Amino acid sequence: MKHIIIGTAGHIDHGKTSLIKAMTGRETDTTKEEKERGISINLGFTFFDLPSGRRAGIIDVPGHEKFVKNMLAGVSGVDLVLLVIAADEGIMPQTREHFEILQLLGVKKGIIVLTKSDIVDKEWVDMVKEEVKEEFKGTFLDNAPIHAVSSRTKEGLDELVKDIDLLTGEIDTKDVGGHFRLPVDRVFTISGFGTVVTGTVISGIVEEGQWVELYPSKVKAKVRGIEVHDSYVKIAEAGQRTAINLSNVKTSDVKRGDVIATEDIMEPSLMVDCSLYYLKSAPKPLENRQRVRLYHGTSEILCRVVIIDKEEVQPGEHSYVQLRLEKPLTAQRNDRFVIRNYSPMFTIGGGAIIEPLARKAKRFDQAYIEELKIKESGEAGGILENTVKNLSGEFPKAADILKALGKNEEGLEEKLDQLAAEGRIIKLSVMDKPVYIHMEFVNKKIDSMQDLLDNYHKENPLRWGISKEEMKNKMFGKALKQKLYDELLIMLEEKHRIKLHGKFISLYSFEIEYTEQQIQLKDSILKQLGENEFAPPKYAEMEAKEKVAKEFRMVFESLLDEGVIIKVAEDCYFSKGAYEKCRELTAKYISENGSINVAQLRDLLDTSRKYAMAVIEHFDSIKFTKRVGDDRILF
């Protein structure tokens, strides 16, 4: 399943909060102060059910200049941004600043929403549209849809929602394979529960009951409960807005800016190396050791910028820098960040973290700069990893990968093992030669499998899921060998992505839940089968006693899936108890008498010849008994 976060951005009073309310019916300004002053101060959270059935999380950010810090804390997990511009005012300072931040953080998709269309005329709207197109030429918003709407009259909202639905459909699957990480944006106490933190899961999955680590304090805590969009869940995944109830920590131990993640995966550091883009709009060059504000995830940390490869950085230039932090930061390679001027506060640049655990760099040290370049391009494993990614659909062995690389690769298998250890690829090794597939390929498959299962569970709430065979045909076809498929399924279950029930696959957290009426049907079926256990009634006879044919079939099939009843022959079902008893009696009879025939079985079970025949043929077919002339012996 895809999890999507939609975020707002734009100048204060341009109608962000009103737009969210008009679309979702829910208010994101929730504090007393926000309501009284009529402005957003902190982040607002809600969700939105799109026409396609997808549910998107929504983060509404404050537009006021003074609260850009809060905006930054919200925007790091956003997939699709609604850049809100009031049609009467047009582009304003925080329209630009928010846009620059989105660009620096690598947000890739957006829609431009011109609000308050009800208070301007059409010519004016057209003029603002032209202004907007000009402004965003050559950026990620070039060619983004532009919608003129009114949250007051609701004009244009339907078309906007349609485009939101369309664009969210194109968003890439998140990194559920990586380690679990959640930058904390709120912390509070709920009496009787204790500490609750909220945030967007940016990678991996988190499960009820697991231990996590708080960074940078390195305090360990246990996940007591998880909530996503106001419902309790067992698991939350990358891309979901999540509230986590933690035990073993006090509320005062956690604050916005901390990261909750898998244990022992990161080390906080006071120095990080980065590739920095210094904004064209910055008013003067960036000086060495200038004090700035760093924004990463939901944290704000003061630091000094040591410029490694230049005397100073001119507006519009790129540079390698080392940030010397006043408080420890817990980051991973390739994380994005933003820097703002110390005072007055405005955004001056941003980029990616290249080395989260840096050693002290000397300025203009060529060897150090070269090392940063290599780390930045991620060369070493990159080409190999890409090759595995491209071939994944064919389930390649090392020899296939070598061929596709087109050059002799020293120690290929060790390198593949290394990628597997880093969680970038997966090695399946049940066959004589292992097969390697890329995590991204697996994640896409998991997504489609979960979508299929989600729909299936909705339509068949009493069945244990889709059969393994059907799933294989739908997802992989013949390209995947049965043994590899079985191993893949086991691995997916170990990662808690799916659950296996005999020959069926379900979502990991799926449980069959009977309604009152279904429980009555279940009891009735078992009672009827029990009354005459070796001469049970036919399906139609049992069904005829109930008024609800469709429900009856659902319950009946679910009992079959579960093995509570067993199909012995066409339209002949035994309860599990009767079936086992019948097997025991037969085995005992044969061991005492050497063999059994149909008439003897009929008398043994005190049933009719028809049923005895059905039972004995069934026993032959499952190789429990074997036919010798007219007699059966044990197989």
Ligand SMILES: Nc1nc2c(ncn2[C@@H]2O[C@H](COP(=O)(O)OP(=O)(O)O)[C@@H](O)[C@H]2O)c(=O)[nH]1
């Ligand atoms: N006429 C009109 N007023 C609007 C519209 N959307 C918002 N407003 C008004 O503009 C003001 C600011 O709206 P708000 O949603 O709080 O802006 P935000 O600061 O961007 O979240 C409020 O007084 C709203 O009632 C609209 O579509 N039409």
Ligand SMILES: [Mg+2]
């Ligand atoms: Mg607002």
